Amino acid sequence: MSTTARTVLFHETGGPEVLSIEDVPVPAPAPGQVAVRVEALGLNRAEALFRSGTYYYQPSLPASRLGYEASGVVEAVGEGVTELAVGDPVTTGPGIEMSAQGVYAERVVLPETAVLPRPASVDAVTGAASWLTYTTAYGALLETAGLRPGDHVLITGASSGVGTAAIQVARRIGAIPLATTRTEAKRQGLLEVGAAEVIVSDGDAETVAKEVGRLTGGRGAEVIFDAIGGPGFRPLAGALAEGGSVVAYGWLDRRPAEIPWNWPFTIHTYANMILTGTPGGRRRSTAFLNAGLADGGFRPVIAEVFEGLDRIRDAHRLMESNRHTGKIVVRI
Numbered sequence: 001m002s003t004t005a006r007t008v009l010f011h012e013t014g015g016p017e018v019l020s021i022e023d024v025p026v027p028a029p030a031p032g033q034v035a036v037r038v039e040a041l042g043l044n045r046a047e048a049l050f051r052s053g054t055y056y057y058q059p060s061l062p063a064s065r066l067g068y069e070a071s072g073v074v075e076a077v078g079e080g081v082t083e084l085a086v087g088d089p090v091t092t093g094p095g096i097e098m099s100a101q102g103v104y105a106e107r108v109v110l111p112e113t114a115v116l117p118r119p120a121s122v123d124a125v126t127g128a129a130s131w132l133t134y135t136t137a138y139g140a141l142l143e144t145a146g147l148r149p150g151d152h153v154l155i156t157g158a159s160s161g162v163g164t165a166a167i168q169v170a171r172r173i174g175a176i177p178l179a180t181t182r183t184e185a186k187r188q189g190l191l192e193v194g195a196a197e198v199i200v201s202d203g204d205a206e207t208v209a210k211e212v213g214r215l216t217g218g219r220g221a222e223v224i225f226d227a228i229g230g231p232g233f234r235p236l237a238g239a240l241a242e243g244g245s246v247v248a249y250g251w252l253d254r255r256p257a258e259i260p261w262n263w264p265f266t267i268h269t270y271a272n273m274i275l276t277g278t279p280g281g282r283r284r285s286t287a288f289l290n291a292g293l294a295d296g297g298f299r300p301v302i303a304e305v306f307e308g309l310d311r312i313r314d315a316h317r318l319m320e321s322n323r324h325t326g327k328i329v330v331r332i
Helices: 045-052 124-128 131-144 161-172 184-193 205-215 230-237 272-276 279-294 309-321
Strands: 003-010 019-026 033-042 069-077 089-092 107-111 115-117 152-155 176-181 197-200 221-226 240-248 266-269 302-307 327-331
Touching: 003 107, 003 309, 019 107, 019 309, 033 089, 033 124, 045 309, 069 124, 089 124, 115 279, 124 302, 124 327, 131 161, 131 221, 131 240, 131 272, 131 279, 152 161, 152 205, 161 176, 161 184, 161 279, 176 184, 176 205, 184 197, 197 205, 205 230, 221 230, 230 240, 272 279, 302 309, 309 327
Parallel strands: 152 176, 152 221, 176 197, 221 240, 240 266, 302 327
Antiparallel strands: 003 019, 033 069, 033 107, 033 327, 069 089, 089 115
């Protein structure tokens, strides 16, 4: 027997004003599916891009859902689901196709591979702010770049949810996080999260590279974790130590980028769905995340908590303003 749930939809691409809340049928879970009562949503930049039609895949209109990341409680499981049970606290994320499976809703039904256990000690808001940011930082820095204790890692756009998570992931393994931000106003917050040094760049990649050289005694950073790209990529990559690695996990500046000549170094691109789309990747990233959440080593930075689905447009407006540090959460 199906029921309905208040669900965020959009019928055309555009700004936050295209989002609406409608009653949508919620079926009983089929074999291999899990029904989740949603308690909180974690917003991500990808969702603003998807809503505006500029993400790497397009929404299915005339009625598209939205959202990757939620936390909640299992309400029912379909036949064959053995790893989760009714009443389990969970988070969502891996492998979600937003048009059909987006989690901006009071209740959702998802494949069991998209639903992960959440430690009982972790509240819903913390859970909603954690999965994508920490697993992205884990997969990019540890599995892709091979970040090691004692390495310097330069984190651009460090006030984002992924950026603040990357600072904590680096600290957890004994690496040295160097954070960049455009404004002085965000310096103290990044130091409190765990940045060893904060470079206020005003978007000038050459200034960043010079500061990294000074802070590392001329050696450079072993890893650069970059979400920006564009023309600043070339001078930024000049901050690499010999044999270092750049991991590009976003391309916020869509202008062409030049490759620098300070060889040898390696450029990686990182997409979190590749890691979390495999059973082994989900197991490793979830274990790393939940260990850090359970012992308090990971403390997601929450920019603001909006109360209720009715605030979803306001939450998206804040996300697009770039005035925040950390994650934006909507509590259901």
